[in-house]
Each structure stands twice: as structure tokens, then as C-alpha cells.
Amino acid sequence: MAVRDNVVNTIAAFSLFADLTGPQLEEVAHLFDESFFGQGERILRQGVSGSGFYVILEGAAGIRVDNVDRSVLKAGDYFGEISSLLGEVPVSDIVAETPLRCLVLPAGELEGFLTKHPRIMYRLLQGEARKLKNTTKWLS
């Protein structure tokens, strides 16, 4: 079974990595670790340091703040970027709603990764802009 090949094929369809060439996608697949979480397992823990930047390969995850479910993330979505970029503890739990397969990069490696791959940084920035827009709409 071509495990890494499957990862490369999967992430090639994600908007975050849409601008990468084949070798660059393979580099990403090697640079990130793959993790699996059983249903109900916590991936990010509110208030606990040392987390990372996660990209969902398969499955769904819930965002939970103070034990209240907020929204659901699916394949191609990512999380942990806020705590990674700010160097702070996560402000929410991320919980696997189904068996969940992710790629993960330690928070301390995110800056180097993004500056080395400006197109991914731009795509991430677009994603953050969408989140900000939705939050602003929700608040107004």
C-alpha cells in the first residue's frame, strides 16, 4: 500500500496546497507527521500548551469552547494555526467527531514552513480572512 502516495494524492486536492508541484507536495507529505484519532478523542486541548498545526485528511472534527460545540471541520480544513502563530495555548478543544486522520506540523516549525512556501502562506491568509469575515458577519 502506497501510504505516502495516498497522502500526496489527498492533499493535492486541498485548496491550502493547490499551488504546489508534485515534488513540493511530496516534500510536504514527508515534512508533516500523520496522526489518527479515535471518535471522541481530543486533538487540541483548551489551555494546554505545545500543540501544532493540523490539516484534516479524512473525517470530521468539532470545535468546542468551554464544553459548547461551535462548528465542524472536515477534510481539507485545518486548525491549530492561531495558537501556533501566536505561540499561545489553544482557546478551544478540537474533538474527533468521527475517526480522524490528520497531517500535523509542530507549532515551532510553522513559521519556517510558511516563509519557505509563500503560496501556502497566501492560501492560509485567505482562509483566515474568510474566518474573520464570517465572524464579523456573525457579530453584526
Added chain:
Amino acid sequence: MAELAQQPFPPGRYRLILVGSGPGGLQLSYSLTRLGIDHAVLSDDPAPGGMFRRWPVFQRMLSWTKPFTGVDQHERAYERFDWNSLLADEAPNRAVMPALMDGTSYFPSRPEMQKGLETFAHRTGIQVRYGTRWESTKVIPSPARGGGQGGGQDFVLTTSDGEYRAPLVVFAVGVAQPYRPPIPGLEQVPHYGDFRPVETYKDRRLFIVGKQNSGFEIATGLLPWARQLVLASPSPTKLSVNTHTLVGVRARYLQPYEDAALAGGVIILDATIEEVKQEGARYRVRTRNPAGRELTITADDVIAATGFVTPLRDLPALGVATFGQSRLPAQTPFWESATVPGIYFAGTITQGSAGLKKHGIPSNSGAVQGHRYNARVLARHLAETHFGLHTARPQVKPADVVPYLLRELSRGPELWHQRSYLAHVINLDRDDGISDEGILPLADFIDGRGHDAVAVTLESNGQGDPYPAVYLRKDRVVSEHLLTADPLLQFEDQDHDRQLKEILEPVLSPSASPA
């Protein structure tokens, strides 16, 4: 035939079956036996040792045993310095390894490691049915529980000696099945495990696919033999001396790295290997770096140092989820399959239970010094959850909690070897009093919703010295508290005493005393 007749564990039904006789299987069997848990142990091998009966190919371990430490070798605290001995409760069976080593290195030779495992198994009387190959697995309703609806289930292991049944099975079969990534032509080249005698590489140009420890081990061993060495893989090499963890190439194998850095002839490439093509007696290896530049290298030999996968046979068809290049089974914090209850894992496979992996740093469960503690925790967990055994939780006086935890943080080998993964837990329940829960998986503690309690562990952030981390569960909410590091790695001092007391004040003060 006489030997066969003396084999323990004939085919039949058992309450628990353990497969494997490497360090993981031996440690779990020992720990289960100490708790009085009957179980059968099956192994395809002819004797104890697992993968250490063959590897590493250059016959020297990467894990050290430091003989002289100022700590008695038969004390528990010595385990921090001895990464290779299995754990025994009774002093005479502890620290088997240092007595077997010849003093030329603090990394045991492979034969010394094999001898150490054999010695432990012999001295502690571990029973294994050797030469019995697990071939396939199925699930049937359990006759012992009535079967059918509402009943339990049995796993049926078909082996070379017949059928075995049990409601619980622990697989300690290592991560030792050679893996080759799907690179065209790579299936034709030898794997790390097929390495030939060194002299056959004399004055030859060698291309090594893979830049992790196995690739650098081969490169190190061939420096005096090969004409040129090329190592390649897509991502840059990490070094353990930089990551401050076992992540990355270990210092013992750094000589090829220095050779490349000083332009001595070793070449290290960050590139995708696109194709390996045999042309006559030689190979042409086509590579491409992330910038898109293609480079084709001609070599006399190509070796795939591309790692290993877990030999799970038909377990994925039973529903056991796997992940990652090593195809590790996804596991709960107590090393049970995340998708098939009743199937557990021991030994190096327990790295599939990742824990918190804070700062991206994995546990040491992939190595003996880590998974030997997992086995001890798993044995107690199995005994208490499946066999109705309750092990004692010693009471602790409120005034003793802080010095006790600081002593464990300074000397407890579980916390040093399984940082941010295993924790020492003290129950602070107001009804039951303060009791010592012992060593538990940190993830289970943090995600649990139990009574007030405190868990301590050591943590690293990949940059400086390790530091104590304290997790306090109060009113079902867990808070994290990181203590300061200490350059001498000692935490039994006034400063750490003050830090820990401040954290525990809300639950240990007289007004909050559970006593």
C-alpha cells in the same frame, strides 16, 4: 520431538493470548505474571529477543547502558541510565545489561542485547511457546460468555500449531517488516535488512534511499569501504542533538553528515527519488529536488533504508485502523485498538498511541526504554479492567505530597524516559483520601473526568533542558502548570518546592484537606 512435547500453551482457549517474544512481549508477560494474570505467549521465533536476534546490521545498539552513575544498579532510579534492561520488581533481576557488557562501549553490542533478553527471560521464568507462527485471525461469539446476542466475543488465532482462542489478544510483533515506498524500480533493490558483508561494497558507489538512522548507520559502516556514498530523501535530515529528542539521526551516525559538510565525498540530497533503473551491473537513480531540478546518479549498489511497517497480517481486515508510513495501529491511551476493542498492543508498536506529542515530540514508546514502562502500565490496566484485580493505592499524607512528587520528578525513571506521555498521579479525592495512583498515561489523565487529582511529568520543548509539568484536575477541569527547568536536572530544591506548593495549595490547604 521431546522439545515439542515440553512446549507450554497447547492450542485451546485462554483468557489472554500474547503474541511475540521480543522485549515488548517479554516485559508484558513478566508484568502480567507478577500480577497473577494467566496468559499464553506464542512466538514464531526459536528463542527470546525479537528483532535484536538479527538487527542492527552493524551489530551495535543505539540505546545506551551507563554502568557508573552514583546510583546502585539494582535501585529503580538506575533505570534512567540503563535504556536496555527489562524491568523487574525484585532487585536481583534488575539491571541485567550492565553485567553482560564488556566495557568497550556504553552502547551494548547486538549479541549482548540478545543475551540480556535471554537472561531476563530465563531468570524470571517467562514461558513462551516458541516456533508457533500466528497466521490468521477471526472473531467468533465467545462460548464462555454465552455467545450470541449480548455475549462477548473470542478472537481465534490460527497458528502453525493449531487454533488458539481468547477474548483478549495482545500483539507485540514489532515494527520489523521491511517497507519500500512505491518508487518505480525500488522493489528490485535490497532493503536495509538484506545488507551484505561490508567487504562486498569495497570501492563501490552506493546510493542509499532514506536519510534516517538506518540509512546513516549503513553510511557510517561503509565509510572505510565504499568509494562514494549518496543519501537521498525528500525532506532535510533532522539531528537528535538539535531536536533534543530521539527525533532525528543519532550522534553515533553523524560522521557521514560531517563528511558531507566538509566536502569529503559523501553526498546528502534533499530530493524525491523518481525512478531506480538497473542498467547492466549498475543502477541509474533519477531524482528531483523541490525546486524542480532533476539529477540522475549512477551507482553500483542501491539500498532502500526506507523503514519498516507493522506486520499486522489480517488485522486491518478485522477493522483495526492503521496510520502513517509504518502502518501503526491506531490505539487508545491504554494501547487498545482504537477501532477493535479487545485487541491490544505491546512493545514498539505502542508508539501508535501518540499521547499529547507536545511540541511535536513523540514518546519513546518506539524504543525499549519507553515501551517497557507502557507494558507495566498495560499489565495493571488489563488486570483491573478485565480480570477484576484491584491493586493497592498507598495512602499519602498531605504534607508528603509535594516532596514525594518532587522526588519522583527528579528520580522516577518512567517520567524521564516517557516525557509528557506517562505521568505520576496522586488522587486527591475528598472521600477516599490522598492516594498514590502510580504511573498512568498522561492523555488518559488530562482527558479523564474523574475526581480531583494531580499528575506530574517531565516535558521538553525541543530547545532547552526538560522541566516539570503539573496537571491539576479540580472540579473536573484540568489546568496546566509548567515549572522552571534546572541546569543540574534536580527538582528537590526550595524553588521547585515553592512552585509546586503554590499550585497544590487550593487542594492541599487544611481547609480543603480531604482527611
